Amino acid sequence: MSDESIPAARAPGERLQTTDDTVSDDPATGSAATDERGAATGRRRGRGVVLGIAVAAIAAVIAAPLGALAVSDAQSSADAALDTARGSTGSAGSATAGGASEPADDLDGVELHIAPTLDTTITPGAPLAVNVEIENSTAEALAAGTVRLTRAAGPIDGTAELDAWLGTGGDGNAAPADDGVQLLEAESRAVAAGSTALVSFTVPANALGDADDGPVLGLGAEILVDGMLVASTGEAFATSTAPAPDPTSLAIVYPLTVPASATGIFTAEQLEQWTAPLGLLDRQLDAIAGKQVAVGIDPRIIASIRALGSAAPVTATEWLARLGTLTNEIFPLAYADADVALQAQLDLPGLLTPTTFSDLLDPAAFADVEPPPADPNAETPTPTPTAPATGDATPEPTDPSDPAGELPTTEELLAWPYTRTDIAWPADDSIATGDLGYLDAAGLTTAIVAAGNVEPIDGRVDAASAIEGSTAVVADSRLTAALRAASAASTETEWRAAAGQLLAGLAIGAQSGDPTTMLATFDRGASASSDRVADTIDEIAGNPWAVPAGLSDAIGAPPVARTLVDEPEDDQRRAAAERMLAVEVEVTEFATVLEDPRLLTGPVRRDLLALLDVAWLDDPVAWNTAVNTWLTARRTTLESVSVVPSSSVLVVARESPLPTTVLNALPFPATVIVSADPSNGRLIVEDSVEVTVGAESRSNVQVPIAAGVGRGEVTLAVSLSSPTGVQVGETVNIEANVQADWEGLGATILAIAVALFFGFGIWRNIRRRRRQRAEAAAEGSETTDDATRDDSEQPEPEASDAAERSTESAAPESAAPDSGHPEPEASDPEASDPADELDAPASESRND
Template identity: 55%
Template structure:
């Protein structure tokens, strides 16, 4: 029966839990939540009150057993094991540590058994800690090893259930020269889709035990370089006098810390993804004018001190009114600019810190062109090189500092430890790695270790870890400037582009943001819409989202849907068919504005054929959350029939707004007006031809008279002109022809004697 129980339990522990409790992203797990956040059975071994081991004294260890399954662990045996041989090489540490149980089950640890103790039945979700004290002679044969290995095995009815292997530095050995170590810490807030932190969140996070307060408490004055999200600073400043008092005090504390500090991208946006998309420039906030309240930036002035006397309820005397500060109206330029909200006396501003293992070939050159000339790279993004090489590196032709993998891993484990035993085991491994460097022949100038982003880091553990490192004899503090300035080593980049799905989503976010910026030109002040959109887009690019892909996909989807609603908020309302029966008319068009701001658009109508002629566009302003009908003037062309009118909107800057709408129209041509125009043209042509004929005849006669040397008498000229007028008046149409030239000549000869007789 017992054997069957053990077999069933072994099967259970080899598979993940069916369900785990959910931990809030903003909360820091405690020891009580460990059973809901760890799968299977876990063992950890560490000294009871230290992080190193002194072989000359009794060795007191504690073994922590965690049951994160849904079944109880039967009573069994805990077996303590130590390493048989000296550990003085990184490969030997790796060999010892890899004996710990993993997803594929547990194997017996290859070492010397130094103790066996009984373990009690452990309920589901329970944690048990067992202490064991070993005599000094337990490690006599390896007391000259710089690193000592200890492990634990849990057996139930003789079956191995779980194992653990840890390493600790030998504190009895002298220290030759401590290693210069710099640490960088990201001071950020939990991932969200909001590009500006609210006053309520800031009040909570900057309260005495709030997230930001605990982070600042952990790093202030300690040997750690702070990389801060500028969103925190700008969000507090943008509130002006309405900012929570705790947030203002927190910002003042931040300004007073002696730590080196540099900015992350706004909202810790993913710079690697932007580089891989090759956008023209890294995204940054475009402004905060939409959230700046002039009343919060008015300079208060003291009112006149006036005393008013009056009786109180009991009629005992008067009271003096306290002067009330009166805010003065700010000058037009009193509101802080974007640059002023983001400004901070950073130690340096040329550092890029992309997410772990996200840099691809060419990304560092892109970041360098953007002014971020030095990048912090995770150890997995470069090929392994010589052991304990300087952090300063030349990678893919660019300057970089590479975090040391052997120091960063235990450092991150220590700062996220859920129990004291787990923390001491992680710090013990960190000290063991530093002790190996001290014993090595080749020594680095300066190394770098980084704290992980996200909410896994425990502020209390971070503070304790930094204090432990400050007292560690194998390490000495180095500044980030020391690390960057050390002689660089050449390293080979491992191409680690982000997933195609993530890049595609990032591209959608950026493209949608650009569309909103263009669409915002319908507003008198486009920044009311474009500025918050840019900030929220940056928040969605926060690298903290990478650890929770499902939540990020959901947040991106919701944001994209909201932006599509915004882009469709100004539109043409579809209309029923219209009839055009006169030469001059207009096309009535109804425009909907669902935005909470007034918008101005240009309405354009394009006919499908020449039966209608659009004479002009119409510019109209629509009140917030309303609709307006305007008329676009059109004129009927020639012919009757159907016309499809395509109505479209643009901003005054020519940006297309919404989708065009087609409206059918039936045109009845204005034939009466057309006929009158034709008759008028015929009459004008008829009279014009008659006048032209008579003028031509008169000119010919004058030319003939001039050729014969004779002058035309005024009376004769008048007669000729009178005859021309008569001819024009009696002409019957275009078929009239000129008189015969011979007759005209005879008439001229007859007229000449008459003139002579009058002279006589």
């Protein structure tokens, strides 16, 4: 850190120059305390650094008119004073009255605020009562010191002089300050850590010289401890006699939002707290109601109240009704004020919006819902949770999943009679090349752009701009910075200092000769105080140098061509957003295990939008923590339906089911398809099984498998998928020991043996029967031949005699005692043996 020396004309109190970055932050507490602290904090510094500090300290002592310190004590005093300076800062964007820059470290330090005791302007020719406030935001007490009050050397009547005195250029960069004139000096008491102290001055009228002859008077202050400069600041105030030939038309935009949150919907408890009297939303509405201020509102607030239906707190419904009566210009921010510039740089197909609120809606809370008015000319009703205000003549189609149209649709929950819906408000200094064209394509054809996102232009220009072929309104850096500082002021002196600087800028602008419509915006973070917002707006409206204007007036002014400064968002922020979007896609696919996937996809999208809130930019550490928490929760969701790993199974049967356990940790029933894939052909999976597992439970599933060829180890890869074919969870490997092949082989051998045994028996029986029939047939043939020969020698008998002889000739065949092969009886089952039928034709032919 290197501090510039105060000019000799500003003595006593030369500023110490040093480049040492390892000095302690302890404040000086006097000579004795300095010696003790120097001994306690004396580190080993480089010889060159120590020598430089000693030389600078000696120079400071020599230059001081009081010559308070000896050369032998210079080193310890320099260390103590430098410790104090290292732990303190001046006001951001300010400078010492003498032209030295503020201390570089402005995170945890000491700040000074200067303001008239009772007003935000200065009356020339009258004694001036001034307060200098010392704010110690360090962790150490600030020792007693000396406060000096200074003024600008002459009147400030131009923006260049104003910026020089305040220590800022027109683009917000540091610039040399004008040399000031010391007015008064007073002692300050010690200031405890985290506390403030006030030092008052009364400046005689003749002490200002001609400095108050112009439209703006510059005042400065600095505090020294043990002769070392701790902090300094410069402020500017309009004089009450400043003319206003061309007052500035000033449009102001205010964000009606809540602090950054990781949830995409608000609970009834939160809404009741915020909308109660003196609650956050109640105070915000009070601050802007009826004032010439354009309001950008987070639709999440409206949807959160309406989604509760009749269960919404009374204070919330009353607040929503009051919002409906506002006469301000109102336009919607992105849902949850999600960063539209970041979405443009991620090259998404379109800006993200909520997909559904159906997971929140309780039919019992909407039993008495009345439909929106059908008359397009009818006056828009006061918005309530049960009768959403909408400018549309015909209500939007009802969500198909809502029974009989009783529940409001997503469009109805978000609808509001906005003044304009074509406004995009990206975060400050976050727009990259091409982003405005992306927003145009998304329907947001006019963007509110911070001054740091465009090249500065000398002079006073309208807010209306043309950037990369797109319409935009550019906020003025000087007015916006003062407006935000005033709204975030924690003390009355700090507020008067910031409001005075805002009026000073307007007073100078009113003398430029050109009536101009300019724009200033409040901060999107949680730093603004609604009380200060109202006071600041009233202070602007009550001065002659500004005329309140609407946002439409600023947009409609002749545009000025501006050049965009390419300022893409941080790479780490974009990478984190890409991870969240990728996980959301996985959750959307996974949600197909549910009968209604919106039960999962709706909350995930809303919470994702909440994490893209612009307000998170003020606290990147907290944002990273919230993002990691969200990603972890989503991974848990993706793993909530899974196969429970099991031990190996023994397969000893030809067909047997594979026992599988499916776990569902979701609060909703899940339907999955269980599949198994064997590693080899020893097992065959016959089919997959679809099963519905109850909420937060597990279910046993039997997957049919069959033994293939061989025996041994088989690995079954068991996996789950949704009914639409999306893989769910991780694949689980289950080892199976197949010992089922002996059963099939044994059964086959046994069947063959039985078939051979019975076949051989039948074959033997057939052969025996044939042999018997052949022998019987042979004997019968011989008898028949003898009888035939006898009959041929005698005369032919009558037909009856022939029949009788045939009967007699057959009797010996069936009962011949000496044949050696007795014939079975007619009732013998073997008489119908197929072998007999096969032999029958041969016997008959022989008998014939």
